[in-house]
Amino acid sequence: MLIIGIAGGTGCGKTTVVNQIINEIPEEEVGVLSQDSYYNDLSHLSYEERTKINFDHPRAIDFDLLGEHISILRKGEPIDQPVYSFPKHNRSKDTIRTHPRKVMIVEGILILTHPAIREMFDIKIYVHADSDERLIRRLKRDINERGRDIEEVLMRYQSTLKPMHDQFIEPTKEYADIIIPNNKYNTVAVDIVRTIITDKLS
Numbered sequence: 001m002l003i004i005g006i007a008g009g010t011g012c013g014k015t016t017v018v019n020q021i022i023n024e025i026p027e028e029e030v031g032v033l034s035q036d037s038y039y040n041d042l043s044h045l046s047y048e049e050r051t052k053i054n055f056d057h058p059r060a061i062d063f064d065l066l067g068e069h070i071s072i073l074r075k076g077e078p079i080d081q082p083v084y085s086f087p088k089h090n091r092s093k094d095t096i097r098t099h100p101r102k103v104m105i106v107e108g109i110l111i112l113t114h115p116a117i118r119e120m121f122d123i124k125i126y127v128h129a130d131s132d133e134r135l136i137r138r139l140k141r142d143i144n145e146r147g148r149d150i151e152e153v154l155m156r157y158q159s160t161l162k163p164m165h166d167q168f169i170e171p172t173k174e175y176a177d178i179i180i181p182n183n184k185y186n187t188v189a190v191d192i193v194r195t196i197i198t199d200k201l202s
Helices: 014-022 047-051 063-074 115-119 131-144 150-175 187-201
Strands: 002-007 030-034 079-085 090-098 103-107 123-128 178-181
Touching (some): 002 014, 002 187, 014 030, 014 103, 014 123, 014 187, 030 063, 063 079, 063 103, 063 115, 123 150, 123 187, 178 187
Parallel strands (some): 002 103, 002 123, 030 103, 123 178
Antiparallel strands (some): 079 090
């Protein structure tokens, strides 16, 4: 099994890069784990308390469960990946049965901040995009897909997103094997990744 970690700031275009890589691999040979599925279970807190949580700090992620699931998949066994509800700011009761594949992609803004998780990746990719571009993408996504209002998104960006990006996410670039800039369709970078994947799988 080949495990690829894909990180980068919020709105940098990780999903696009993930999809570009997935499109280069036969569907039955690739699976994805999303860091967003592994936010801590906050069922013991009220909705109001959950809205105040800093979800852009590494402490917000259940890295123990993520690491355990990666290890189980590597042994060739399936896992039940949690499902996160953004409107409720909490894990839902649902899970997604996720089977081991030849290539497992783990994606999320904070996945390179955790040393033990980093060690599990065969390839580490960091997607870099301009901060203004990332803010615009974040605004569009949170308003259209996650039911947030513009004031909430801007307040969260200024109070937590940007400081957490500067403190935790941007520095993880140094751990990356490949940095994909700006996330315009970067055929060279994706070709390099595809070549590495093909080489390792053969």
